[in-house]
Ligand code: HEC
């Protein structure tokens with residue numbers, strides 16, 4: 177018997193579709209005030225404490241960016257108006273690592289005040305020392321486009337890089353290239369399943385419940401398996417992306433300069 181197969185099949189579709197339902201955002205967005213009611217110096221001081229404990233790990237202690245976007249450049253792609261930023265922090269940004277929060281409104285407003293203060297410092301935007309044009313050539317010759325899309329061209333086993341430069345700090349981009357397994361965004365974690373007949377199939381971990389597991393295999397097919405038909409499920413620690421450790425420092429700097437130049441449209 178075939179333990180797993182390519183969709184569609186009516187019965188499986190139901191099982192997978194149920195599992196695939198994304199958790200709904202809590203409630204519908206209430207309409208917050210247009211102007212931040214909590215933006216005094218005292219509020220900003222508290223906002224800073226909140227930021228350090230809840231946001232700094234992704235955005236950097238001073239908002240310089242890391243896993244999360246740089247917040248000190250004075251440019252907010254998701255909106256710099258008080259209300260827009262309140263909604264960003266309250267509900268997070270769908271399909272990205274940016275989470276929402278259940279903090280009370282007043283604390284969210286204090287965070288807005290502090291983040292805007294970070295932005296008003298207008299830190300000079302981080303500059304990559306390398307040559308972006310030379311980096312573009314390395315990007316092509318290394319086959320990065322097999323998995324990444326830039327402005328609509330390329331594969332999609334990895335994140336879209338069209339706005340990688342606006343979204344991520346240089347330190348994060350460097351680590352992503354040299355040691356991709358150091359941090360793997362949830363949407364790109366993989367599993368390897370072993371079927372009863374011994375076949376091993378690796379894919380992006382899409383969904384899982386008590387009975388079934390759904391993955392996207394390396395050819396891009398959605399596949400759903402009944403757990404009772406599987407011999408083993410391994411949660412991989414390694415990224416799908418190979419580490420690029422043999423690039424010379426110059427090549428790497430040029431590649432990073434290219435990635436840093438990708439600012440997307442939004
Ligand atoms: C797990 C990592 C993570 C944490 C924790 C996190 N963020 Fe984010 N944040 C991100 C990422 C990633 C983005 C960029 C999303 C995108 O546009 O692709 C982002 C984007 C943002 C933006 C929008 C930036 C823009 O250019 O418009 C703001 C504002 C923000 N975060 C504030 C916060 C605040 C305040 C906190 C703490 C309450 C926080 N974030 C916690 C990862 C994180």
Ligand code: HEC
Nearest residue numbers: 318320323333334335352356357359360361364415416417
């Ligand atoms: C076999 C597919 C594959 C290839 C080839 C590949 N990547 Fe990746 N890449 C991924 C996956 C999957 C992720 C997400 C998981 C992770 O961060 O390790 C990723 C993550 C990244 C990130 C972090 C993006 C983010 O928003 O978190 C960058 C930057 C990146 N890759 C650049 C490159 C560059 C540059 C090359 C070529 C030198 C390359 N990749 C080649 C699959 C690939």
